[in-house]
Amino acid sequence: MSGLTLTPRGAFDARVDFAGVLPGVADVARLPIGYGGCRIALGELFEVAGADDGRVTIEGGSALLDSVGAGLADGEIVVKGDVGAGLGRGMTGGMISVKGSAGAYAGSEITGGKIAIGGDVGERLAAAGDASRRGMSGGVIVVGGSAGSRAAERLRGGVVMIEGDAGEGAATDLIAGTLVVAGRLGPNAGRGMKRGTLLLRSADGLSSGFSEAGEHDLVMLRVLARRSHEIATFLGAGVTKAQRYAGDLYSGGKGEALIVPR
Amino acid sequence: MILNGVEIRDSFAEAFPMIGTRLIITADTAKWAMIAAKTMTGFATSVIGCGCEAGVERVVPESETPDGRPGVAVLIFAMDLNGLKAVVPNRIGQCVLTSPTSACYAGMEGGDAISIGKALKYFADGWQISKMVGGKRIWRLPVMEGEFVCDHDTGSVSGVGGGNFLILATSRLEALTAAEAAVEAMQKVEGCILPFPGGVVRSGSKVGSKYKGMFASTNNFYCPTLRAQTETKLPPEVASVQEIVIDGVSFDAVAACTKAGIEAVVALGREKGVVAIDAGNYGGNLGPFHFKLREIMA
Amino acid sequence: MSAVRITGGKVLDPCHGEVGVVRDVVIKDGRIAAADAVDGPIETIDAKGGVVMAGAIDIHSHIAGGKSNISRLLMSEEQRAIREPAGEFCGCGGGLSTMTAHATGCRYAEMGYTAVFEPAVIASNARHMHAEMKDIPFLDTGGYLVLGNDDFLLDLIASGAGQQAVNDYVAWMLAATKTMAIKIVNPGGINAFKFNARFMQLDEKNPHYEITPRTILQTLIKAVTELGLAHPIHLHGCNLGVPGNEQTTLDTVKAAEGMPLHMTHVQFHSYGTEGDRKFSSGAAKIAEAVNKNPNISIDVGQVMFGQTVTASADLMSQHRNRGIASPKRWIGMDMEMDAACGIVPFAYKDKSFVNALQWAIGLELFLLVEDPWRIYLTTDHPNGAPFTTYPHLIRLLMDKDFRDEQFAKLPKSVRKHSILGELKREYTLEEIAIVTRAAPAKILGFTDRGHLGAGAVGDVVVYEDNADREAMFTTARYVLKDGRVIVKDGAIVDLVYGRTHQVKPDYDKSMEARLDRWFDEAVGYKAKTFKIADHEIRDGQGAVVHATARSA
Incomplete structure (x- = not known):
């Protein structure tokens, strides 16, 4: 299965709006995409090869390549490089994998599907976009590198896994869902958190509205580990105990941070 | 058979x-x-x-x-x-x-x-x-x-409830021993349960009663002590009957469970006091599922 | 020199008694000229089979200013959901009930509107309004200045400073804010709200200044009459939305004492208290009063079903409605102590008894007021519905069968409480041309708008003569602005900007010193800062100043 392959004809001079370029779209070469302030045919920027079988591969990416996979419902998009802002924005299903890094608002407001990013991501991973009060509500995001500020802001469902560090203000106003940070947590994390779970290596970085509730053997961890490959990887074999912090108590929140040292 | x-x-x-x-x-x-x-x-x-x-x-x-x-x-x-x-x-x-x-x-x-x-x-x-x-x-x-x-x-x-068979034996001990053997075999069949105590019911019932408001009452046709007073389904040598009731997630599960139970009872044989296997029914007009003993054991 | 000849269309120009007269309309240098006025080269527009009218005028639509912007912020999800489609001349902004400037111009122009007036400018927000108006393409605009709850005025009246002082103050404010008429919103009521009053009757004394709405209204009616403003007081009366306010409205008609008065969004002021739900239509009584009093004109403020946002300076009424906000959020705020602002998003539902009856009351008013020259087609955009519903409204007025069909969909309890089903009247095309063009121009004092006679501005619309009037008025075949084609076959084809209109009556210069002092003492910044300079209007183009009896 090779699918459709899009190879950039050269470096981009302006931001490229890739919204609408999805598996199953007819006549991709003539599909209008945003380029700077105007719209041009995709074929002018990319060489199109192969046939669409539900998989689109972008050979080589760019930090200027915005909204890749926005609204994806099924099928697969593979980017063999970096992408810009809004990766997978609003996607409902399917799979996106990016070998390089992604810009701001990666996975913003997705409701399903899976996004895997090999490198780092910019600010507001999985967060609520403009004019929205809710961020990602379902699906899975795995970031191989580190995330910028406000990762999982207003998250309300799904699992976000950051294998590296999270920037300042992670999980701000988080509504529900799970954020896993395997590296270091930036300052002021979880401020305004309503419900939801943070899985962390250390409590350093949690905002001051979190309060410790002791170490517990939680049956729930055993269940999550069996239902989420990402959480299982984070916990490691046989781990069933975690230090529980509740927060953000300053805003009446009932969220939790579970600390599982390596 | x-x-x-x-x-x-x-x-x-x-x-x-x-x-x-x-x-x-x-x-x-x-x-x-x-x-x-x-x-x-x-x-x-x-x-x-x-x-x-x-x-x-x-x-x-x-x-x-x-x-x-x-x-x-x-x-x-x-x-x-x-x-x-x-x-x-x-x-x-x-x-x-x-x-x-x-x-x-x-x-x-x-x-x-x-x-x-x-x-x-x-x-x-x-x-x-x-x-x-x-x-x-x-x-x-x-x-x-x-x-x-x-x-x-x-x-x-959507499952099946009320599958059953009766063990007719020459003594109370022999009937119970046979029932226990059946239960042990039947518990290995997935998708079924035997809801009565230890899987066995000693008081099988018939539909209706002489008393108003009783939906079920003792199955006098199989009661050994009543054979002089009512019509009986028991041969003269039978002194005790035990029933096993089966609920299952499907017809096939109940049939498989029934078969496993009867096989275990049959394995004991006439030597261990088992005279016959019967089943409870209401003439076939009430329940849509019929488990025919001879077909199951064929 | 540029010239356009629109040929073969049926001209509908009620000002000149032309009803479907097939003649050429010629525009020369942006103004309508005699048919033989042009010898040189001329662009020809084929209007065969079409209906030719002057550009439509909306007398009351909240399109620019503080509350429009606050609405956009409050309903940011609407801005996100409804984006202006990309195009050569459009492509920025969006929204429907919270439409942004550029989109507002485009949507109005596509329907054939070329002049729209913002009916509620709070003085301290005038600068914002003008900045926003500059960004609205295609439309001539102007604002009506909100007075009647401002402390300086209330103090003038309460302290018995005299009509002359009030006139000077009003004139100073009009000049300073570059606005074209005076609007009163809940006279004295918004001020009373700040002193914890929650209702205000026409003859109830303000808890602080101890003057009544009637006094404020009559004083300001006198002021605009004596200053010689073309547009009478534009009144949003007391008790908006309160069941039983029909009596307030009837009393207000009497309070005008024969002087010109424009009563706005009267639908919201025509409620009785009959029936099981103590909410009924007062449309018949109000229409009768309007019919009997030629000094009164009204616009309707028709309600249409769907999501919108209500935005008003009437914080007293918005505060009352805050509990029924949908989605559940609202904003209420004071504006520089001189007025207020209340934003309550609202979804009018056809299954709701009250909303459905509001819809029927608006239509009853349209059909019962006999003189089309004194009633104007509005939805009080966005308060009753977005202005984009006008074509649907026009069809409701022109097509009884269609109207009855819609009426039949309402709950039975509503149909029992409304006489709409019995009203046989259907608006003619000519009457539509009056209520959307000729009459608004007249009540605003424009002699060069709303008609197609020589000298009028070259704002001309060609509609398909479609039996489905909703389709007909949704998109025009051609719209010309100052003689330039801006819409062709319903699509924007050129970008042209209109002008801003104002009045500037003269005032006694002693008022200048008084207000300088007032600003220093009470407001906290200089009066000269408050005043808007000519160069601030449309990048230095300035406003079109209309003559008044007391112009300098």
Whole structure:
């Protein structure tokens, strides 16, 4: 299965709006995409090869390549490089994998599907976009590198896994869902958190509205580990105990941070 | 039909549609998982008086349970969906939620959803926590011991209730011994439960009664002490009859279970005092499922 | 020199008694000229089979200013959901009930509107309004200055400073804010709200200044009459939305004492208290009063079903409605102590007894007021509905069968409480041309708008003569702005900007010193800062100043 392959004809001079370029779209070469302030045919920027079988591969990416996979419902998009802002924005299903890094608002407001990013991501991973009060509500995001500020802001469902560090203000106003940070947590994390779970290596970085509730053997961890490959990887074999912090108590929140040292 | 000296009568068990569900109950130890399972399936022998029929289906090994702890699968059947929706949360709430270290999970998918955590969460008085991971929602209810974890709901299936056979033997001990052998074999069949005490019912019933308001009464045609006073189905050498009732998730499951039980009884043979195998029915007009003994044993 | 000849269309120009007269309309240098006025080269537009009218005028539509912007912020999800489609001349902004400037111009122009007036400018927000108006393409605009709750005025009246002082103050404010008429919103009521009053009757004394709405209204009616403003007081009366306010409205008609008065969004002021729900239509009584009093004109403020946002300076009424906000959020705020602002998003539902009856009351008013020259087609955009519903409204007025069909969909209880089903009247095309063009121009004092006679501005619309009037008025075949084609076959084809209109009556210069002092003492910044300079209007183009009896 090779699918459709899009190879950039050269470096981009302006931001490229890739919204609408999805598996199953007819006549991709003539599909209008945003380029700077105007719209041009995709074929002018990319060489199109192969046939669409539900998989689109972008050979080589760019930090200027915005909204890749926005609204994806099924099928697969593979980017063999970096992408810009809004990766997978609003996607409902399917799979996106990016070998390089992604810009701001990666996975913003997705409701399903899976996004895997090999490198780092910019600010507001999985967060609520403009004019929205809710961020990602379902699906899975795995970031191989580190995330910028406000990762999982207003998250309300799904699992976000950051294998590296999270920037300042992670999980701000988080509504529900799970954020896993395997590296270091930036300052002021979880401020305004309503419900939801943070899985962390250390409590350093949690905002001051979190309060410790002791170490517990939680049956729930055993269940999550069996239902989420990402959480299982984070916990490691046989781990069933975690230090529980509740927060953000300053805003009446009932969220939790579970600390599982390596 | 005679097998190992035992007559297989030309009769059939008449069974009814029931709606059922499976739950997986786990605990820190196999012992406590079984205690929770037994408790929640207690007083559930017959829908007539208990509102549901329930029993332990099997022990579930750690490798198969949702939380990796020792588990027990139970099946619960009711006459209709609303009945099931009422008894399941009630029984879990009283018997599993309260049982040390327990957790309760869906044991089947599909069909109408039967609430577990969806109904029980209110016990936590606002402190309940829901987590949706891998497409399934679990609830965590803080309790004095720690947390009670359960799935949001479980599926349901249209099953079969009231499969049965009768063991006609030459003495009370021989009838019971044969019934025990049958139960042991039948418990190995998945998808079925034997809701009566130890899987055996000594007081099989007929429909109706001379008394108003009694839906069922003693099956005098099989009562050995009444053979001088009523019409009897018992040969002269039979002194005791035991019945085994089977509820299952499908016709095939009940048929397989029936077969396993009768085979175990037949293996004992006429030598061990088993005279005949019969089955309870109502003439075939009430229940849509007929388990014909001779076809099953053919 | 540029010239356009529109040929073959049926001209509908009620000002000149032309009803479907097939003649050429010639525009020369942006103004309508005699048919033989042009010898040189001329662009020809084929209007065969079409209906030719002057550009439509909306007398009351909240399109620019503080509350429009606050609405956009409050309903940011609407801005996100409804984006202006990309195009050569459009492509920025969006929204429907919270439409942004550029989109507002485009949507109006596509329907054939070329002049729209913002009916509620709070003085301290005038600068914002002008900045926003500059960004609205295609439309001539102007604002009506909100007075009647401002402390300086209330103090003048309460302290008995005299009509002359009030006139000077009003004139100073009009000049300073570059607005074209005076609007009163809940006279004295918004001020009383700040002193914890929650209702205000026409003859109830303000808890602080101890003057009544009637006094404020009559004083300001006198002021605009004596200053010689073309547009009478534009009144949003007391008790908006309160069941039983029909009596307030009837009393207000009497309070005008024969002087010109424009009563706005009267639908919201025509409620009785009959029936089981103590909510009924007062449309018949109000229409009768309007019919009997030629000094009164009204616009309707028709309600249409769907999501919108209500935005008003009437914080007293918005505060009352805050509980029924949908989605559940609202903003109420004071504006520089001189006025207020209340934003309450609202979804009018056809299954709601009150909303459905509001819809029926509006239509009853349209059909019962006999003189089309004194009633104007509005939805009080966005308060009753977005202005984009006008074509649907026009069809409701022109097509009884269609109207009855819609009426039949309402709950039975509503149909029992409304006489709409019995009203046989259907608006003619000519009457539509009057209520959307000729009459608004007249009540605003424009002699060069709303008609197609020589000298009028070259704002001309060609519609398909479609039996489905909703389709007909949704998109025009051609719209010309100052003689330039801006819409062709319903699509924007050129970008042209209109002008801003104001009045500037003269005032006694002693008022200048008084207000300098007032600003220093009470406001906290200089009066000269408050005043808007000519160069601030449309990038230095300035406003079109209309003559008044007391112009300098």
